[in-house]
Amino acid sequence: MKKLNYGSLPSKSKIWSTFKEQKYIQAFTLLGVVFLLIFAYIPMVGIIIAFKDYKLTSGFAGFFTSRWVGFKYFIEFYNDVYFWPIIRNTMVLSLLKLIFTFPAPIIFAIILNEVRNNKIKRVVQTVSYLPHFISWAVVAGLLFSFLNQQTGLINQVLVSLNMVDEPISFLAEPKYFWAICVISDVWKEMGWWTIIFLAAIVGIDQEIYQASIVDGAGRLQRIWYITLPSIKETIIVVLILSLGSLLGGGLGGSNFEQAYLLGNTVNYGVSNILQTYTMTVGLSKGRYSYAAAMGLIQSVISLILVYTSNYFSKKISGSGLF
Amino acid sequence: MRKISREDFIVDTVVYIVIAFVFLVTLYPFYYSLVISFNNGIDAARGGIFLWPRQFTLDNYKAVFSNDQLLGAFFISVSRTIIGTIASLFATSLFAYGLSHKKLLFRKFYFSLLIISMYFTGGIIPYFILLSNLKLINSYLVYIIPSLITAWYAILFVNFFQSIPEALKESARIDGANDLVIFGKIIVPLSTPIFATVALYMGVYHWNDWYSTAFFTQNKKLRTLAYILIDLINRSDLTSILRGGTTQKDAAIAMQTFTPETIRMATMVVVVIPIVCVYPFLQKYFVKGIMVGSIK
Numbered sequence: 250m251k252k253l254n255y256g257s258l259p260s261k262s263k264i265w266s267t268f269k270e271q272k273y274i275q276a277f278t279l280l281g282v283v284f285l286l287i288f289a290y291i292p293m294v295g296i297i298i299a300f301k302d303y304k305l306t307s308g309f310a311g312f313f314t315s316r317w318v319g320f321k322y323f324i325e326f327y328n329d330v331y332f333w334p335i336i337r338n339t340m341v342l343s344l345l346k347l348i349f350t351f352p353a354p355i356i357f358a359i360i361l362n363e364v365r366n367n368k369i370k371r372v373v374q375t376v377s378y379l380p381h382f383i384s385w386a387v388v389a390g391l392l393f394s395f396l397n398q399q400t401g402l403i404n405q406v407l408v409s410l411n412m413v414d415e416p417i418s419f420l421a422e423p424k425y426f427w428a429i430c431v432i433s434d435v436w437k438e439m440g441w442w443t444i445i446f447l448a449a450i451v452g453i454d455q456e457i458y459q460a461s462i463v464d465g466a467g468r469l470q471r472i473w474y475i476t477l478p479s480i481k482e483t484i485i486v487v488l489i490l491s492l493g494s495l496l497g498g499g500l501g502g503s504n505f506e507q508a509y510l511l512g513n514t515v516n517y518g519v520s521n522i523l524q525t526y527t528m529t530v531g532l533s534k535g536r537y538s539y540a541a542a543m544g545l546i547q548s549v550i551s552l553i554l555v556y557t558s559n560y561f562s563k564k565i566s567g568s569g570l571f
Numbered sequence: 572m573r574k575i576s577r578e579d580f581i582v583d584t585v586v587y588i589v590i591a592f593v594f595l596v597t598l599y600p601f602y603y604s605l606v607i608s609f610n611n612g613i614d615a616a617r618g619g620i621f622l623w624p625r626q627f628t629l630d631n632y633k634a635v636f637s638n639d640q641l642l643g644a645f646f647i648s649v650s651r652t653i654i655g656t657i658a659s660l661f662a663t664s665l666f667a668y669g670l671s672h673k674k675l676l677f678r679k680f681y682f683s684l685l686i687i688s689m690y691f692t693g694g695i696i697p698y699f700i701l702l703s704n705l706k707l708i709n710s711y712l713v714y715i716i717p718s719l720i721t722a723w724y725a726i727l728f729v730n731f732f733q734s735i736p737e738a739l740k741e742s743a744r745i746d747g748a749n750d751l752v753i754f755g756k757i758i759v760p761l762s763t764p765i766f767a768t769v770a771l772y773m774g775v776y777h778w779n780d781w782y783s784t785a786f787f788t789q790n791k792k793l794r795t796l797a798y799i800l801i802d803l804i805n806r807s808d809l810t811s812i813l814r815g816g817t818t819q820k821d822a823a824i825a826m827q828t829f830t831p832e833t834i835r836m837a838t839m840v841v842v843v844i845p846i847v848c849v850y851p852f853l854q855k856y857f858v859k860g861i862m863v864g865s866i867k
Contacts, residue, residue: 295700
């Protein structure tokens with residue numbers, strides 16, 4: 250245990266009497282601490298099974314008693330037939346979301362800020378983050394309905410406008426999968442993250458704008474030279490956050506949900522990602538050590554991403570998260 | 572007064588087109604689901620319904636609420652939302668109340684444990700092994716116990732409790748009240764905003780959660796409505812949707828009015844409606860929550 254500092258060095262009996270005085274609040278806190286130790290710290294210790302041959306029947310003791318196998322499962326993963334497709338799919342999906350989902354709320358916040366009618370502005374903003382609170386189960390349901398080949402609204406519109414000859418089976422065609430994921434992610438999360446950027450914009454000193462108007466700056470110039478630089482810090486913080494969760498799908502963290510709910514045997518070639526494969530191997534096939542190794546790889550990459558992006562943001566702009 | 576310049580005009584036009592687009596694209600899918608859910612299924616399959624039901628019917632909802640499986644899932648969702656939310660409010664607020672005492676012995680240590688747990692996790696596989704060893708897999712309690720304390724909400728509580736004037740607690744203590752009494756009689760009544768915020772967060776989580784059902788249970792009786800929705804997506808034949816529950820005769824009659832599509836829409840509406848109903852409250856509190864979170 251780390252050195253604890255309770256002011257001037259107290260004697261053991263002093264600590265004990267203070268502890269007894271605080272019996273209720275100590276009891277409340279300790280219940281919470283026990284909960285954390287069980288539900289957060291036991292799994293952390295459990296990562297160790299990535300280097301062991303763990304069997305579920307061996308219980309918690311198995312974390313320690315199972316046989317060490319070193320990097321066996323990491324090597325097996327590297328040699329897995331799905332290794333390269335998984336790496337590609339995970340990276341492509343994550344990067345596409347970084348490119349599209351990350352800037353969307355910034356642009357939308359700037360656009361909303363240009364709305365002069367406050368009532369319209371508030372109504373649109375309030376509506377825009379409703380999808381954030383809707384389960385991916387519902388969003389998947391909506392996608393299935395709208396993209397349905399026979400009855401889907403999108404196909405009805407495309408056919409009636411003569412934009413396609415035959416209705417398209419969007420969810421059965423691998424080539425549409427990434428686009429569907431990115432668009433639905435933007436649809437679901439853009440409004441929510443707009444809140445942060447809009448708050449940053451509202452915080453900008455209005456006098457700067459007044460001064461620029463006197464100097465003859467147009468609206469686009471004001472956006473480019475005042476609004477954007479003023480919210481730079483917020484943009485960087487959110488960028489670091491989304492880089493840290495890049496593999497999970499960035500801001501929305503929706504890679505798993507999308508790949509799991511929209512994935513099927515036809516688009517498996519593009520929808521099979523690290524997280525879904527971990528579930529297949531771990532929970533469906535019961536190969537816990539192998540799956541834990543894959544999970545560990547993901548955690549390590551995420552950690553590296555957070556630290557490097559933080560490092561570069563400090564170098565470039567002088568500010569970072571930590 | 573300044574003139575409306577060419578640039579102003581163009582910017583305004585673009586701005587209003589974009590916000591109108593976002594407004595419609597966000598709301599229309601929900602509206603469309605509502606319309607289809609009130610329409611005769613066979614008729615809906617012909618397409619061409621955009622703004623209003625063509626053959627209005629309540630059959631889809633009758634089918635949803637007369638099907639044992641869907642009804643069971645509805646009750647599981649409602650009960651876990653109520654029980655889970657109350658239990659986690661209780662656990663998280665008590666834990667936070669303890670932590671909020673500045674003179675609490677070992678406070679730094681407890682806090683470090685809490686903060687570290689926010690940044691590092693063991694991942695899903697060790698977590699599954701934990702639940703399995705605790706015999707929580709395939710148990711209703713898997714919906715309640717693991718979400719009892721959420722580190723982030725605990726911190727929201729701590730911040731709020733610490734903003735309550737120390738003098739109030741002191742005077743109660745002089746009157747002979749112990750910490751438990753102070754918590755119940757003074758802290759809780761003064762903390763309704765934070766309780767409301769966290770209750771809404773937790774409620775939405777419980778209502779929307781399909782993940783625990785999909786990966787931590789196999790028992791059909793433990794299925795939640797959100798999970799059933801996914802199940803419905805993956806089925807296209809009515810018999811399997813309606814298997815169990817409605818009698819053969821009902822199913823035969825029903826066959827003529829609804830389709831998997833309209834049943835799915837009706838279920839979706841049932842899942843979304845509670846969220847839309849609490850949304851006005853949500854957005855008031857949530858925005859505060861996210862602001863605190865982002866500035867941290």
